[in-house]
Amino acid sequence: MPTGDGIKKVLVIGSGPIVIGQAAEFDYSGTQACRALAEEGIEVVLVNSNPATIMTDVEVADRVYVEPLTLEYLTQIIAQERPDGLLGTLGGQTGLNLTLQLSDAGVLHRYGVVLLGTPLEAIQNAEDRERFRDAMVGMAEPVLRSAIATDLAAALSAAAAIGYPVVVRPAFTLGGTGGGIAPDPDALAAIARRGLASSPISQVLIEQSVVGWKEIEYEVMRDAAGTCITVCNMENLDPMGVHTGDSIVVAPSQTLSDADYQRLRSAALRIIDGLKIAGGCNIQFALDPRSDAYYVIEVNPRVSRSSALASKATGYPIARVATKIAVGLRLDEIANRVTGVTMAAFEPALDYVVVKIPRWPFDKFPAMDRRLGTQMKATGEVMAIGRTFPEALMKAVRSLDLRPGSLASPEAADWTEAQLARAVAEPSDLRLFAIAEALRRGWTTDAVAGLSSIDPYFIAQIMRLVACERALAAGTASLADAKRLGLSDAVIATCTGQPEAAVRAQRVAEGLTPVYKVVDTCAGEFPAATPYYYSTYEEEDERPLPARPRIIVLGSGPIRIGQGIEFDYSTVHAVWALREAGYEAVIVNNNPETVSTDFDISDRLYFEPLTFEDVLHVVEREQPEGVLVQFGGQTSLNLAAPLAAAGVRVLGTPVEALDISEDRQKFYDLLERLGVRCPVGGATMTLEGARALLDRTGLPVLVRPSYVLGGRGMEIAETGAQALAAVAGVLAADASHPVLIDRYLPGMEVEVDAICDREDVLIPGIMEHVEQAGVHSGDSIALFPAQHLPDAAAERIGEIAALLSRVLGVQGFLNLQCVYYEGTVYVFEANLRASRTVPFVSKAVGLPLVQIATRVMLGDALADLGYSGLHRLAPPSRVAVKAPVFSMDKLYEAEAALGPEMRSTGEVMGRDADPVGALSRALLAAGVVVGPGAVFAAIADREKGRAAGVLGEFARLGFPILATPQTAAALTAAGLSVQVDDPMRALGAGGVALVINTPTVGHDRTRAGFALRRLALERRVPCVTSLDTAAAIARVLAARREGPPIVEPLAGPASS
Amino acid sequence: MNGRQGFLVLEDGAIFSGVRIGAPGDAAGEVVFTTSMTGYQEVLSDPSYRGQIVAMAYPLIGNYGFSPQAWEAPRPHVAGFIVREASDVASHYLSTERLDGFLRDHGVSGLGGVDTRRLVRHLRTNGLQRGVIADAGGADAVARARALPLLHEQDLVGQVSRHAPAVLPGAGPRIALIDCGVKAGIVDALRRRGCEVVLFPHTATAEQVAAAYPAGVVLSNGPGDPAVLTSTIRTVASVVEQYPVMGICLGHQLLALALGGRTYKLKFGHRGSNQPVVDLTTGRVTVTTQNHGYAVDPSLPPAAEVTHVNLNDGTVEGLRHRVRPAFSVQFHPEGRPGPADAEFLYDRFLALVVDTARVPSAVDGA
Ligand SMILES: Nc1ncnc2c1ncn2[C@@H]1O[C@H](COP(=O)(O)OP(=O)(O)O)[C@@H](O)[C@H]1O
Ligand SMILES: Nc1ncnc2c1ncn2[C@@H]1O[C@H](COP(=O)(O)OP(=O)(O)O)[C@@H](O)[C@H]1O
C-alpha cells in the first residue's frame, strides 16, 4: 500500500455517539490521531456525528464535519474534500464498517482515496469470523472448534456437533452484541436468533466453550517494515465467559510465568505479522489454567477500548503511533514522548500494577439482570495505578464513585450462605464484593477461587484486604500497614469506629502521607519527560520542579448514564484555557478512556480516585492557586464543599451557592423569594408528609429522591396512590434523604447554559426540547436555538438567569432548566456547573464556552471579554439539533420508554439552515431511520386524542396504519383508516417501519407494551415512546429531499 | 509488613529499608536492577548475575511461584534479591515452591517491601555500586559495602564455569560451547536444533577445543568484566580462525576483545526483556533480552564491523568478522526470560556451520 508520499490531506472517521461497547476511548484515539497527523504537516478532515467530543473541535482538526456517519454523507464529504487518504481504524467498529462500505461502494476508488494503515483485506481477515478462523488455521495458531452459521438451523446443527455449552459470537458487531453462552438448544435458538439479527452480515460463530479459562489480551503494533512489538498484556480477573469490557482487568498479567507470557506474546506477533496489520491491534487469548494450551479468541485490527486502556496503563500512545505508521513512518522513527530519548520501537516495562474496573448502569435500571456474560453491559470504566495489587484495587473501587467505596457492600452482608455462593460463582457487578464477604465469613481462598474460577492469586490479595480490615477492627493493624495496603481513611475509620477526620489527624501526626511516582514506560531506566503521576505509600516522591502558578481541574471519573463524555470535553477545554492564561493545568481523573487523561493534555496528570482524601493529597502536594470543580459533573461538584471546608480555594461560584442549587428545598425557597415561578412542591421524609404535600401540589406529580444526577429514581404519578407508592419506593432505597414531590407541568421544556461573572451574563441561546417536560433533558431531542418559544418567554429566562447569577454570586456556568407552560416560565432546576449540553451549544454557536467560563472563574470580567450586560448571542446561521442515542440493544431487560430518568448513553448533532433539515440529520445520525412499511400504533388512553393528529400525518405520507384494538378504535373514530393487528404478530411478520407506543405515564407499565418495545428493538424497527418524537419524525419525512446532502464544516473560533 | 526489618546499604551511603526475606544471613555484591516483568526464577538462576544483588523493578514478585522448568542453571546465582512485594502465594499449575521458601532453601538473602523504584532511579542516576543487605543500616554497613571487591577484581566466571568438559548428545553438528556460566536456554536452543553440544570450561585451550573436532564454537554468557579473562580471550582468538563462531553476551565481548577490540563498563548496564536492537543490515528492530554491565567499544579493529546497535543509547549490540564466519550479539537470542524474537540467530549460526563444512578449504586455510 503506497503511503507516506503524496498524502497531504487525510479524512479521519470518528465513532459516532457513545454507546455501550464504543465510548470515549475513540475520542481519545481520534484526537491523538488528528494531532499526530497535524505534526506531520497533513491537513486533517474529520467527520463524526458526536458533538460531545474533543476530536470534533475546530482546534483539533482542520475541517470538522458533524454529520451522520452514513455512506451517503461520507461520500458527499469525500467528493467535496477530495482527501488523499482515509483513516478508518480509529473510529471503532463504526469507523471500520463504514470504511468497508466506502470501499465496497467504490467510493474510495472513484475519488482516488488511499486507505491508510491496515489494508482492507487484513481488516476483513480479522473481522469476518470465518476468514479469521481460516487465517489462524493457516498460521497454525490454535482456534476453538467452531462453525459458521448464517441461519438458525445451521446454528443448531453446528452446536449438536460441537457439544453444549456453546458460545454464540456474531460477526462485525461490537461489545459482543447479540452473543451469549448457550447451555442447551432452547437457549441457543433464542441467542442465535438475536445474534443473526445483530450481525450486519447475518453471520454468527458457534464455538466450543472455554468458560473459566484465563482471558489474556495483548496489544501489539506492527509497522510496514515488519517490526512488531507488544505494548503490554492484560489479564482479565474474570475468566473467559465475561466480555473483556465487563471484566476487571489487570496490567501486566500477574499469574503468567515467563514461559506463558512469551508463548502468547510470540503467538501475538506471529498473528499481527501474518495478518499484515499496519498499526495496532488487540489479540485475545484463552489460556488453560492447568496446562500450556491456549486458543486465539479474536483479533481487533484497530484501536479499541483495550488499546486506550493499554495506552494509559503504560504511557505508550498506541493511537498516535498507529497513525504515524499509517502515514508511512517506521516504529524506530517515531519518538517515545514519555522519555523523549527513546523510540516507539520498544516494549514498555511497568513498575506498578494497573487495575481496571467497569462501571455498569444497573443503578439506572433496577429491573435489569446484573449478571455478566459475553455481551458487554458497562458504560464506562475506571483505572487505578498502585505499587501492589491491593492498593490498585482499592483505588479503583474508590474511583467507581459508588457508595461505600470499599469492599464492604451493604447488600452482601445480608445474604444467606447459599445466596453468597451464587454471587461468588456467577459473574455480576457485585461479585467482587461477594468474594470479600465470603472471605470475611471465613471461606477459604481455595473455596472462593474454585467457585469463581478466578485465579487464587487474586483471591489471596482480596483476602489480605479483608484480613487488614479485621485487624484494624481488632486494633492489631498499624495505620501504616493499612495505608500501604491501599485502604482509604474512610474505610479505616469504619473499621476502627472513628470519624474519618480522626484517622486523618493521626495519620498526619505519624507522617503518613503518600508519595507520587511517575508513569514512564521504562520502569525508571530512563529519565521521564512526561508528568504522569500516581500516589503510593513509599519512600521517594518524584517531585516536579516548581514552575508557574498552577490550578487543579477535577475530572468526572467513569462514564455513566447521566455523566458522560461531555464532562471530559469540558475538563479538557478548561485545561486549555488555563494554559493559555499562563497557569500550569493539573488534572485529577481516573477514566482511562478519555482525552483528559492523555498525559499530553495537561501540565501534570494525576491518575487518582476523585475522593476527598485522594484529591486533598494532590492539593497538598501541588499547592495550587485554586481548584476548578465546575467541569467534572456532579463528581467534582460534590467535592467542592469538603475541599472548601479543608481550606482549599474553590474557584468560581462560592460553595454556599452550590449548596443552595443542589438542595431543592433551599432553591425553591430562593426562587419564591425572588418572584420566580417554580413548580409547587416540597420535600418529605415520611408517607404522611407526602400525603400532606400532595394536597398542596395537586396531580400529576413528579416524585424523586434528593441529591441525584441523571434523574435517578424519578417517577411521574398521575394518581395519589401511584404517588404514594413511588414515595414508599424511594424511601425504601434510601431513608436518610428526603423525597421531593413537585407538581408535574406538561409544558415545553427549555434549557439554557449561561456564563455569569456575578454582574453580567452571557446567554449563548436557548434550547427547546421536542418532547414535552417529563422526558429527561438528556433523553429529549433539543433544538438550538429555540424555534417555538415566544420572545417574551426568552426575555424572561434571560432575566431569571441574570437575577440568579447576581443573588447567588455565580462565577462560571449556570445551567437553567425550565418548563414553559400556559404562558409562564417555571424554573425547576439550576446547575451551577458545566452541563451536559455545553459542548453541543459550543459547537452550535462556534464559541468555546468552557474557555470563556474558565476565564471568568480566573477573575476576568465578561465585559472585558466582550460580553457586557445581559448579552445574548445572535442566533447562528444554522439550526442545531441534538438527538439522544440509547444502548438498548445491549440492555435486554431495560425499559426502553422515555421518562424523567435519563437512559441514553450518547448523543448526536445535526445542523442545517432549516430546523427540519437539522432534525432529519440528527435522527439519521442517531440511527432512527424509517424505511418503507407500516406504522404500528399503541397509544395510552390519555394521549389517544393527540395521537390521531400525529398518525394522520403518517397516513397522509402514505404509511399504512396498524394499531392495537383500542387505539385503532380511537383513531378510526377520528377518521383515520386503520387496520387492527396484534403487535407481536405484525412485528414478527416484518413490514413494520415504525412503532409508536406511548406508555401509560408512571410505573404502570403493561407487560404487553414492554414486550412490544423490546421486540421492536430486536427487530431493529425504530420505536418511539413520545408523540412529540413521532410528530418530529413525520415532519422530517414530509420534508424529505432527493439528491446528495449539502455538507458544511464547522466554522472556526469566531474571531476570538 | 510483619517480619524482620532489614536494609540495603550502598557504598555511597544511600539506605533502603525493607523486610528480610529468604536466607537469614547478610548479602553483599554489586547492586543491579532488571526491568523484566516476568521471569524472576530465570533471573535468580542466571549465572551472569554472579556476585550481584539483583533488584526487580517490577514490584510484584513470586506470584506464579517456582517450577522445575524455569531454571537457567541448577541453582540460583544472585548474591541477593530485592523486591517491592514478595508474594506469599504462588499460583501456577507448575509451581512447586514460593518465593520466600525458594530463597531460603537456596541460601539467598533478600529484602522485600523496598521502594525499588527509588532504588532503580538512584542507580540510574548515580551508577551501579556495591552494597550489602543487612539487619542494621549503620555506618559500618556502608564501610562493608565500600570494602567489597569490584567486579574486575574477582574471578566470577571461575565460580560459574565448569571443571571438566561434558558432552550432550545430538544427531546434528557438533558444537563446542565455551561455558563461562552458560544459561540453560542457550544449550537448549542448540540442542533443539539437533546439535551435539560439547561444553568446555572457560579455561579450555584452543587445542583442547580442537581435539573435540567441533563444527562450530559458541561463546557463552557469563558474569563480570570480560577483560580479565585473558586465557579465554586467547582461546577465542585462535578458534575464530578455525571454526564458525557465535558469541552471546559475555561471549560477544570476548569475541570483540579477541579480535583486538575494547570493552568498557556501562553506567548501569542493560538488564531487562525490552531492549530494542536495530539490525543495521535490514533496518528491522528486534526486542531483546539483555543482562550485561560491560559493552563493546564501537571503534572495532578493521577485521570486524558493527552489525547491531541499541536503539535507546546507540551502544554496540552485535558485530561480525569481515572475513571469517564469526558473529556475536550482546543480547540473548533465546530470551528466558524475555522474548525469543531473535532465536533465528541460532539458525543463522548453524547455517554458517553447515556452509563451512561444505567448503572445508575455508577451515583449512587457517
Ligand atoms: N469460546 C468461548 N468460550 C468462552 N467464552 C468465550 C468464548 N468466546 C468468547 N468468549 C467470551 O466472550 C467475550 C466476548 O466475545 P468476543 O467475540 O470477543 O466479543 P467482541 O467481539 O465484542 O469483543 C470474550 O471476551 C470472552 O470472555
Ligand atoms: N415540575 C416538573 N414538571 C414537568 N417535568 C419536570 C418537572 N421537573 C422535572 N421535570 C422533568 O424531569 C427531568 C429531570 O428533572 P431534573 O430536575 O432536571 O433532574 P436532573 O437532576 O436529573 O437533571 C427534566 O428534564 C424534566 O423533563
Ligand SMILES: [Mg+2]
Ligand atoms: Mg473481544
Ligand SMILES: [Mg+2]
Ligand atoms: Mg435536569
